[in-house]
Every structure is written in C-alpha cells, then in structure tokens.
Amino acid sequence: MVDDVCHYDIQQNDKYGRYLVANKDLDGGDVIFTDSPFAVGPKPDTPPLCLSCYCPVENTLCASCGWPMCSEECSKSATHAAECEVFSTARVRFQKVEDWTVSAPQLDCITPLRVLLAKEKDSERWKRELEAMETHTESRKLRPTWGADQVNIADFLIDHCKLGNRFDKDLVQRVCGILEVNSVEIPSRGGFSIRALYPRLAIAAHSCVPNIVHTILQNDYQVQVRAAVSIKASEILYLCYTHSLSPTLLRRDFLADSKFFMCDCRRCADPTELGTHLSTLKCNKCDNGVIMSTNPLDNDAPWACSEKNCEFRTSGAAMRKMLAVVQAEIEQLDALEPGPAAIEQREAVINKYKSVFHPRHSLLLSLKHTLAQLYGRVEGYGIDELPDLMLERKAEFCRLVLSTLDVIMPGETRMRGMMLYELHAPLMFLARSEFSAGLITQEKLKERLQEPIKCLAEAARILTREDPQSPEGITGLIAQQSMEQLTASLECL
Ligand SMILES: [Zn+2]
Ligand SMILES: [Zn+2]
Ligand SMILES: [Zn+2]
Ligand SMILES: [Zn+2]
Structure with a gap:
C-alpha cells in the first residue's frame, strides 16, 4: 500500500x-x-x-x-x-x-x-x-x-x-x-x-x-x-537515531559508537538540555547548586556546580561511570513482572537517588515514565482502587513526561499519545471522587471532565495512525471509544 x-x-x-x-x-x-x-x-x-x-x-x-x-x-x-x-x-x-x-x-x-x-x-x-x-x-x-x-x-x-x-x-x-x-x-x-x-x-x-x-x-x-x-x-x-529520553552523555556515546559522528545539535550543546535538565545532578556540597557539564560537546570537560561560591567539580569520566552504575540498577527492574513489586521497587530507587539527581534527570524520568503506565494497571494498584494521592502521582508523572516531550520530542509522537491516554484516567477518577465526596458541584464536574476528553481525543488522533495490531494502535482505538463514551455520559448528567 x-x-x-x-x-x-x-x-x-x-x-x-x-x-x-x-x-x-x-x-x-x-x-x-x-x-x-x-x-x-x-x-x-x-x-x-x-x-x-x-x-x-x-x-x-x-x-x-x-x-x-x-x-x-x-x-x-x-x-x-x-x-x-x-x-x-x-x-x-x-x-x-x-x-x-x-x-x-x-x-x-x-x-x-x-x-x-x-x-x-x-x-x-x-x-x-x-x-x-x-x-x-x-x-x-x-x-x-x-x-x-x-x-x-x-x-x-x-x-x-x-x-x-x-x-x-x-x-x-x-x-x-x-x-x-x-x-x-x-x-x-x-x-x-x-x-x-x-x-x-x-x-x-x-x-x-x-x-x-x-x-x-x-x-x-x-x-x-x-x-x-x-x-x-x-x-x-x-529523525532521532537514538533514544530521545537518554541524557546527552549517553546519546552522544551511542551516536559516536554506532553512527560514527559526534552530535552537536542545539540540545547536545546546551548543558541544561534546553531547560529539561535531563542531564542535571544536585550538588551535595551546597544547598541550591546543580551540577552540569561545563561543555557538553567535549567529553573530557569537567562538570561543575552552578553556585558561584561552590567549588564542587568532577570529571566527565566519573560522571559516565556513575550513570552506568545507576543505569544497570534500573535495567534490573525491567526484568520484574508487572505487579506490585514493579511499582514499589521503582519508587524505592527514585527515593534512593532523589538527593543525587535533578527530579527531571533522564534516569529518574525513565522510572517515572514506567510508573505512569504501571499505576492503575497492576494487581493491588487498579485504577478504581487507587487512593486520590496515587491518582495524583500518576497524573504528575504523566505531566512531567509530557512537558519534557514538548521540548525534546515535540508534536505528534507515539510516546505523547500513550502518555495522554494514561493521563486521562487519573484526571477522570479524581474529578469523580471529588464529586462523590460532595467537594464539587455537578457543573464543576462537567467542566473538570473536559480535560480527560481532550486527552483522549488527542491520543486517539495520534495513535490510530499506528498499525492497528500494535500496542499503540490498540490503545488508539480504546481511546477513541472511551472518548465517545465519556462524552455521551456527560450529556446525560
Ligand atoms: Zn544531539
Ligand atoms: Zn554546589
Ligand atoms: Zn529453510
Ligand atoms: Zn514463524
């Protein structure tokens, strides 16, 4: 065809x-x-x-x-x-x-x-x-x-x-x-x-x-x-030849090894990765400093703290070693069956490294991306049994990934479609839960449900372009049906 x-x-x-x-x-x-x-x-x-x-x-x-x-x-x-x-x-x-x-x-x-x-x-x-x-x-x-x-x-x-x-x-x-x-x-x-x-x-x-x-x-x-x-x-x-959510050091290593060039695109050249902080660490020598490469286009350039009075410095080689250790730890989690342990162990790793990495660092973001998909989908964490706090956590992770994608992978991408689909569920359940607790009026409920409808509509538009037998294509069709049902149910309110 x-x-x-x-x-x-x-x-x-x-x-x-x-x-x-x-x-x-x-x-x-x-x-x-x-x-x-x-x-x-x-x-x-x-x-x-x-x-x-x-x-x-x-x-x-x-x-x-x-x-x-x-x-x-x-x-x-x-x-x-x-x-x-x-x-x-x-x-x-x-x-x-x-x-x-x-x-x-x-x-x-x-x-x-x-x-x-x-x-x-x-x-x-x-x-x-x-x-x-x-x-x-x-x-x-x-x-x-x-x-x-x-x-x-x-x-x-x-x-x-x-x-x-x-x-x-x-x-x-x-x-x-x-x-x-x-x-x-x-x-x-x-x-x-x-x-x-x-x-x-x-x-x-x-x-x-x-x-x-x-x-x-x-x-x-x-x-x-x-x-x-x-x-x-x-x-x-x-086109992006490498994994978009990886930090600059790992993306550039991959491109040099497998594609034989050193990337110098505007994202690679910017120590903040265009403000997404996918490569940024927290400084443990001072209160407010963050650690970034002094020149991301030079693998040997030192990494330094952003605070003027802080003298913390480390080498690119030490940074690469540290990333490899944490990455190996995260990869082990990929072997876990989707179940309660898959959620709990990931939360534990996020907790362990939250004082080391910027909250948007690539390695934490990839854990949060996976968690955004696990909350609401595994035994003991079904969407209708999640307490409001966990619904809010799922929504927070979805929004974090979406706002990062807006910068590094803007537009109509599969990952955006999948995250929008994930986001609609906690938004819908949170609005309903507040309505049944008498915290919001029916009018307010209708208003609040407009956002999940928008998420589903956009997810359906993006994902129905995929092969109908692929996981994304299947999700696209489900998003389409859910959007129609939710819209119809609103008309009955
Ligand atoms: Zn690049
Ligand atoms: Zn510092
Ligand atoms: Zn044969
Ligand atoms: Zn075969």
Missing part, C-alpha cells in the same frame, strides 16, 4: 552528506513519504528466532535448510525462500545451541545475506538507493567487530555457503557497514526487535530534537514517515 506521497527533496552538504528537506509547508501529522524496506532481518546479538515471523523458537528448524523456524508455514514464506535455497544447496545447517535464550552469532549473517540477495534480485534499486550509502569502512576496520564480521559473515557466506561466484568478501563487509550505519531497529509481529534498511528514511539527518516520526506498518514492514510538528518548505527533516 505504498502511496506516492513525496513531500521532500534530497540535498547535500559537507556536514550531513545527503539529507532530506520538506518541499512544501507541512502540518504535524502530515504524511511525508512511505518507504519499503530493502531488507528486514534479525539484528546482531539476538537469540534464535523464527527467521520469518521473528518469534522465539526452541529446537524447531526449517525442514529444508535446518535454520530456526517456528512452523512449516513460516518455512515456506517468501521472506525465507532465497536464503533457504542458499543454505540447502551448500548443506550449511544452523549449529544447535545449548541455551536457546542466549544470543547466537550464527544468525548475524542472515540480514547481510538478505541484502545481498535483494541486490541480486533488484540491482536497479541497489544502484539507485544503496550505492551511495555511507559505510564508514575506515573507522569500522579499526574496531574488533570488523574481525568478527569477517569471520562470522564474510568468510561464512563466501566460503561455507559457497557464494564466491555471486558476491565477494569486500562487498559483504560493505553491506555490513551499510546495515550498521543506516538500518533502524523496529518491532516485529513475533516479539523480537529486528532491523530494517529503509533507503529513503536513512537519508534523513539526525537531531536530538527530531521533527519527523516514523511508523512501521507491520503487514509488510513498510515505514510511514510523518511530520511531528509544522515544518516549513525547505526546512531540514530530522
């Missing part, structure tokens, strides 16, 4: 190489273009998964080639046909593993092989859309992953899978570079995150304050790219 919307031009400069600009004035939510993946497949470090639907598998293999597959139907899918023939002909089977839940480097060859096979099948598209892609070969050669890719992918495909008469090892390494620099991580139907190479999306320049969003349409993994905010004709289209 590729529509032919094409509201961009390609331009070129020294900083970005090729990049996209709007070719007309756009409003938030407008579709700019839709792109088909050149190839889709497992990302590195993935445990064995079905090579067709990407669900976890254990001991089930394709009857023809002996590589992981969940079912006969998946073995026969078009996605797998060409590689199935390569493996069957060369008699190269997947080497069985002891633990099917740990990453299997054998699978690292799959996506590069799919790019090679797609190149062979559609050499015109390769020439048109991939030939000019950045690979950073010289930088990649200096890294240990180069050697691993040479053995696990280039030698494996050319020597073991006997593809030497169709491709060569330099081309395989080039494809590995193209994937590393240009592919994006996307969700799959089967559950695992995978990677996909979208040639047109890959041209978009990066900024830590993006102005476009992309949605994966799960039936065929097409990507739909929209304006997140109003964009004027000839403005640059910016």
Whole structure:
C-alpha cells in the first residue's frame, strides 16, 4: 500500500552528506513519504528466532535448510525462500545451541545475506538507493567487530555457503557497514526487535530534537514517515537515531559508537538540555547548586556546580561511570513482572537517588515514565482502587513526561499519545471522587471532565495512525471509544 506521497527533496552538504528537506509547508501529522524496506532481518546479538515471523523458537528448524523456524508455514514464506535455497544447496545447517535464550552469532549473517540477495534480485534499486550509502569502512576496520564480521559473515557466506561466484568478501563487509550505519531497529509481529534498511528514511539527518516520526506498518514492514510538528518548505527533516529520553552523555556515546559522528545539535550543546535538565545532578556540597557539564560537546570537560561560591567539580569520566552504575540498577527492574513489586521497587530507587539527581534527570524520568503506565494497571494498584494521592502521582508523572516531550520530542509522537491516554484516567477518577465526596458541584464536574476528553481525543488522533495490531494502535482505538463514551455520559448528567 505504498502511496506516492513525496513531500521532500534530497540535498547535500559537507556536514550531513545527503539529507532530506520538506518541499512544501507541512502540518504535524502530515504524511511525508512511505518507504519499503530493502531488507528486514534479525539484528546482531539476538537469540534464535523464527527467521520469518521473528518469534522465539526452541529446537524447531526449517525442514529444508535446518535454520530456526517456528512452523512449516513460516518455512515456506517468501521472506525465507532465497536464503533457504542458499543454505540447502551448500548443506550449511544452523549449529544447535545449548541455551536457546542466549544470543547466537550464527544468525548475524542472515540480514547481510538478505541484502545481498535483494541486490541480486533488484540491482536497479541497489544502484539507485544503496550505492551511495555511507559505510564508514575506515573507522569500522579499526574496531574488533570488523574481525568478527569477517569471520562470522564474510568468510561464512563466501566460503561455507559457497557464494564466491555471486558476491565477494569486500562487498559483504560493505553491506555490513551499510546495515550498521543506516538500518533502524523496529518491532516485529513475533516479539523480537529486528532491523530494517529503509533507503529513503536513512537519508534523513539526525537531531536530538527530531521533527519527523516514523511508523512501521507491520503487514509488510513498510515505514510511514510523518511530520511531528509544522515544518516549513525547505526546512531540514530530522529523525532521532537514538533514544530521545537518554541524557546527552549517553546519546552522544551511542551516536559516536554506532553512527560514527559526534552530535552537536542545539540540545547536545546546551548543558541544561534546553531547560529539561535531563542531564542535571544536585550538588551535595551546597544547598541550591546543580551540577552540569561545563561543555557538553567535549567529553573530557569537567562538570561543575552552578553556585558561584561552590567549588564542587568532577570529571566527565566519573560522571559516565556513575550513570552506568545507576543505569544497570534500573535495567534490573525491567526484568520484574508487572505487579506490585514493579511499582514499589521503582519508587524505592527514585527515593534512593532523589538527593543525587535533578527530579527531571533522564534516569529518574525513565522510572517515572514506567510508573505512569504501571499505576492503575497492576494487581493491588487498579485504577478504581487507587487512593486520590496515587491518582495524583500518576497524573504528575504523566505531566512531567509530557512537558519534557514538548521540548525534546515535540508534536505528534507515539510516546505523547500513550502518555495522554494514561493521563486521562487519573484526571477522570479524581474529578469523580471529588464529586462523590460532595467537594464539587455537578457543573464543576462537567467542566473538570473536559480535560480527560481532550486527552483522549488527542491520543486517539495520534495513535490510530499506528498499525492497528500494535500496542499503540490498540490503545488508539480504546481511546477513541472511551472518548465517545465519556462524552455521551456527560450529556446525560
Ligand atoms: Zn514463524
Ligand atoms: Zn529453510
Ligand atoms: Zn544531539
Ligand atoms: Zn554546589
């Protein structure tokens, strides 16, 4: 279902190489273009998964080639046909593993092989859309992953899978570079995150304050790219290649490691992260000071207290170490089942670090973002059993995330849609609870319910653009129905 919307031009400069600009004035939510993946497949470090639907598998293999597959139907899918023939002909089977839940480097060859096979099948598209892609070969050669890719992918495909008469090892390494620099991580139907190479999306320049969003349409993994905010004709289209809620230090490390550039966008350059304080710490040497980098664009610049008379200083390296420790502690919480402990342990970590970090610091904000979704949804913390104080806490966290998004990820984004949906519930229950306690009149109740209706309407507008089978798409439909019900119930009051 590729529509032919094409509201961009390609331009070129020294900083970005090729990049996209709007070719007309756009409003938030407008579709700019839709792109088909050149190839889709497992990302590195993935445990064995079905090579067709990407669900976890254990001991089930394709009857023809002996590589992981969940079912006969998946073995026969078009996605797998060409590689199935390569493996069957060369008699190269997947080497069985002891633990099917740990990453299997054998699978690292799959996506590069799919790019090679797609190149062979559609050499015109390769020439048109991939030939000019950045690979950073010289930088990649200096890294240990180069050697691993040479053995696990280039030698494996050319020597073991006997593809030497169709491709060569330099081309395989080039494809590995193209994937590393240009592919994006996307969700799959089967559950695992995978990677996909979208040639047109890959041209978009990066900024830590993006102005476009992309949605994966799960039936065929097409990507739909929209304006997140109003964009004027000839403005640059910016995608964010990294996790938007991360602090500057971690975003810039990620971009340098995986995308081979040092970001110097206006958010990275500002020690306050445009006033969001996602990187800011509290000073424990004085009362009112906060600690920020003296130059966020220099990894070695010291961090210092904002108070004139306070002499507290620390190094970028010490800051990085500290963030890694706390981040590891927070990641452990992700293993918890959604239940009372998932809420209580997160609150405990927030409490533990509240004197260390600014309340809006990225690490605390990510905990609050998760809590905003857990309150009202887990056993013992159902929305209709939450005391007013906890309803207020849920609302506070939603508003905190929303106000941060307004600055760093403005406009019509999935995360904003999901947070607005979460926010409507405590607002609605708080208004009703005050009404039943006789604290507000019926007129006032009607007035108070206008805000949750607005939240639901906006959530529905944003989220119904998503794939209807994705969690966001499902929430979008529920938001639409809830908005209609709430509006109808108001008319009966
Ligand atoms: Zn499958
Ligand atoms: Zn097969
Ligand atoms: Zn940046
Ligand atoms: Zn201080």
